[in-house]
Amino acid sequence: MKEDKAPMTARDAIEGRVAVRRFMPGPVPLDVVRDILRTASHAPSGANLQPWRVYVVAGATKAALCAQVETAHRHHAEAHAEEYPYYPDAGLEPYASRKRQFGQVFYGALGIQPDDVQGRARQTARNFRFFDAPVGMVFTIDRRLAQGSWLDYGMFLQNVMLAARACGLDTCPQVSIARFHKVLRCCLAIPDDELVLCGMSLGYADTSAPELAIRQSRLPVDAFASFQGFDAAAA
Template identity: 40%
Template sequence: MTDPALSAVSAPLQSRPRPKRKTLMNVTDAIKSRKSVRAFRPDPVPKAVIEEILEVSMRAPSGTNTQPWHVYVCTGARKQAVTDAVLDQIRAGNAAKYHDVGYYPERWSDLHNSRRRNVGWGLYSLLGIEREDKERRTSQALRNFSFFDAPVGIFVTIEDYLAKGNWTDVGLYLQTLMLAARDHDLHTCPQAAWVPYQDAVLKTIGAPEGQSLVAGIALGYEDTTKIENSLVSEREKLENVVQYLGFEAE
């Protein structure tokens, strides 16, 4: 019997009646309006809307069409169970680090570290959290594990044996999903925070052996009254990342 609070999606969904919605958002608006939302309203997201987002997202590109993603959509008690499992692990003193699972490097370059710090302190500044206030910084970080109160939590996994190119494919899928959500006035927050605790996550969602967690995603309606949602991270100037080659011949 299928648990309605936990769905595993690894193949295109069958055609279903489409939920009513507003005029489609154009791609540019979806890209520019997408941001990491860290406070959601409790309003439930209709399952039909979630299914449409997931079905559209299956059009994400992947090398040789391998489609190497598996998706677990959690709501209600099953979502809370994942939260509880991870918090129990943290309380037991079993907190892990990103480099322990090979997700992020142990040491960052000065450039990348400055970008990380800028967005982190930008968030804490909005929330009135001082740098030396470790307790409040920790409390804010732990909000990741409630999906920032979003009604829907999504986990995306990949088979262990796959390599860098396949992880790139899953990244393309994640971006496609987040942009598709904007078409329904929904917001998201992609979350690496779950990855160091993936053993607890994978066990709780019932993922089979041989899968690794790529990311979690909070999905829901933005709480526009919360100041943390006014944060829009800066982007590097185009000339600092792009090189035009051969245009002088035109």
């Protein structure tokens, strides 16, 4: 008799979450997507402002959107730019070294060499198809809101990814697609008073993807946290 699998704990969901960049073609039911977003909406926000706005696409609508974004990326990339800076200056340490290490591990798992410019470009371009996931999401925020609401939004995005894990689904948060906010606005009727933050792929992970065999390193707790006021007995 087959034993029931133990339910996923919060720790399982957090530590098991990875950015999946290869998905199975099977559809995700609308009610499942709705339930993920309903759960995610329990994220805290200052004074309950709930600053999130989500545009969800699938099927023919997603295909048409991706075609438009891919065309812009292929032929008019120089005419598009993000609405806000995401990464720090290229040489800022220790972040520049961490970014290089990420690239070495990730592209190495895909067999893409450091000098393979075209190979890296092909992988980057897959962002604009939502990595072939059955569902794509675009997240926006009222551009009048302050930094506190951006902090709240990060907790909402994390909730989306963890709620997806609890449903047996995986995600990939994507800032790259936000560069083409002009195209997204046109296709999804996003008003000008909303700033495009990022996108996210949602679907069932293709577990044969070679990059899933690796895990990016995490700093030990003592490298980023200090502890004060704990006596020796409590420690």
